[in-house]
Amino acid sequence: MNYQTLSLTKKNQCAYIILCRPERLNAFDMKLGKELSDVLHTCAQDQNIKAVVIKGTGKGFCGGGDVKEMHAAPNKSSFLRDLTKVIHECVIEMRMMEKPVIGAVNGAAFGAGFSLAIACDIIIAVEKARFGTAFIGIGLAPGCGTQLLTKLIGYQKACEYILTSKVFSAKEAKENDIINMVVKEADLDKEVEKYLDIFRSFPSIAVGKAKMLINKSLDNDFINHLELESITAAYTAGTNDFNEGVCAFVEKRKPSFKGK
Numbered sequence: 001m002n003y004q005t006l007s008l009t010k011k012n013q014c015a016y017i018i019l020c021r022p023e024r025l026n027a028f029d030m031k032l033g034k035e036l037s038d039v040l041h042t043c044a045q046d047q048n049i050k051a052v053v054i055k056g057t058g059k060g061f062c063g064g065g066d067v068k069e070m071h072a073a074p075n076k077s078s079f080l081r082d083l084t085k086v087i088h089e090c091v092i093e094m095r096m097m098e099k100p101v102i103g104a105v106n107g108a109a110f111g112a113g114f115s116l117a118i119a120c121d122i123i124i125a126v127e128k129a130r131f132g133t134a135f136i137g138i139g140l141a142p143g144c145g146t147q148l149l150t151k152l153i154g155y156q157k158a159c160e161y162i163l164t165s166k167v168f169s170a171k172e173a174k175e176n177d178i179i180n181m182v183v184k185e186a187d188l189d190k191e192v193e194k195y196l197d198i199f200r201s202f203p204s205i206a207v208g209k210a211k212m213l214i215n216k217s218l219d220n221d222f223i224n225h226l227e228l229e230s231i232t233a234a235y236t237a238g239t240n241d242f243n244e245g246v247c248a249f250v251e252k253r254k255p256s257f258k259g260k
Helices: 029-047 065-074 075-094 114-119 146-154 155-163 169-174 185-201 203-215 222-237 240-248
Strands: 006-011 014-019 051-056 060-062 101-105 106-112 123-126 129-134 181-184
Touching: 006 029, 014 029, 014 185, 029 075, 051 060, 051 185, 060 101, 060 114, 065 075, 101 114, 101 185, 106 114, 114 123, 114 129, 114 146, 123 169, 123 185, 129 169, 129 203, 146 155, 169 181, 181 185, 203 222, 203 240, 222 240
Parallel strands: 014 051, 051 101, 060 106, 101 123, 106 129, 123 181
Antiparallel strands: 006 014
């Protein structure tokens, strides 16, 4: 499929999704939302892809919802309902796919763009990146991200960031465990590739199931989650990669995983 608001490149078992609306700070309009949802679904279904990267072009990662499109909408309530639903589709695809999603935050991440960033599994941001929930500042209740952020940093801190529309730096985001790493702009792609090299060599089924367990742990009760862990471990024990892993351990050699 040819995309108008983003690009997709597949290279060495990894997918690189680049948001391409730099003139609007890569903000979500309906087309970007639908195209991103589609490309994420495509990546999730592609068994040859072991990890996914999301990055923006220009000065921003993603500026949130396109306020100009909101302003032009004749029925703003209906428009926001449709826009938030398509953004939710993107976040669900990211969290449900059993492969790592890396957010390469090259600049501003506000509103729904901030929600997109924190829906990633690993987040690497450049020093100049700025974050903020932004919704309240334009008179809008948050259309996404409140649960993700509250689970990340707790109730009071989430209230501080969301209710005051606070803008904060990449350094502060790292200090509050919202992101994994802050890097110089010139080093962003290099640091992303370090993670991708790990996932290229790792057993992709086990990595995917581990991600699933982490996400389920946020809502499962303790006893049921232990049972899910047992079932999932047993499932992966039936894979060729597990057989290779234990053989390599016993034979004192490096394993060669095939994702099977």
